[in-house]
Amino acid sequence: MTEFNPWVKPLNRVISEPSPTGGKIEYEDFDCSTDVLSSLLYTLFQQNWHQVGVGHIVQGSVLELEFNAPPKLCILYDGYLTVAAEGWHLHLCIEANLGGPHCNTPVELRKQRQVSRAAFYRRFNEEGNPRSWGIQFWNGDREQLMTILLPNPLVEGENLLPEGKPDLSKLELYEELRDIYVLGNKPLPFHKNPLKHSYISVCTSSRCLPSQKWQPVYDALKAAVDEAGLEVEVRTSGCLEVCKLGPVVFYSEDRTWYTRVNPDIAEKIVNEHLVQGNKLTQHSYPPGSNA
Secondary structure, three states: OOOOOOOOOOOOOEEEEEOOOOOEEEEEEEOOOHHHHHHHHHHHHHHOOOOOEEEEEEOOEEEEEEOOOOOOEEEEEOOEEEEEOOOOEEEEEOOOOOOHHHOOOOHHHHHHHOOOEEEEEEEEOOOOOEEEEEEEEEOOOOOEEEEEEOOOOOEEOOEEOOOOOOOHHHHHHHHHHHHHHOOOOOOOOOOOOOOOOOEEEEEOOOOOHHHHHHHHHHHHHHHHHHHHOOOOEEEEEOOOOOOOOOOOEEEOOOOEEEOOOOHHHHHHHHHHHHOOOOOOOOOEEOOOOOO
């Protein structure tokens, strides 16, 4: 594991592309390593959810989503950031997606899925005036993945402000983030990757009947973690890719899956694995993965 570096090294790469309708789009690329993207996306979705929108914009189609409340979930699992809002959720691959416990995602597909380019952008009209601000991500095939829509000083709600009377205070987030991620003038506001904290989760997926018995397992994990005084989050999750062998438990620190877990086994997982560092051979998955 590489040491967390709080400073982003500027790429000094600015790319301008003509807009099909006139004007141009100016991109300022920045480092898209996992720690950098994690810090940026945590800042956007957890700390500034009320200011940003999420979009997918291609010729002939625009999808825009907004948060009405803080995300219910913001977590990194097997390379994918998952952010859950009320009524919708998103996934963005910011680290190699290995493919669950069997690591069955082909190497080329891992490269295709993961963010390979990221840039702050400004859209200019034909007169050379900026009209919108945001952040764009591309995958390994150079396809546009997702657009983060940043506050626009020319817009209030659904309406354009009178020409010449922008609300320039709305540019504060763009300028603050650009100073950190593009220019490297300020350090990241974290001392470690904010999306990589230790957690242990139990699958609650309805895809397999055994997972419906998750509540006693969750309660046992929570009680054991609290009693041991560990700084490990106990949470629930969706499908953990080990179907029909539930209840399934996943420990993020060393990517360990456990199957057919009952409350007694859950307590042993905490006391023997999390506390002492010894995996439970009998219930680890895939079988024999206790090394």
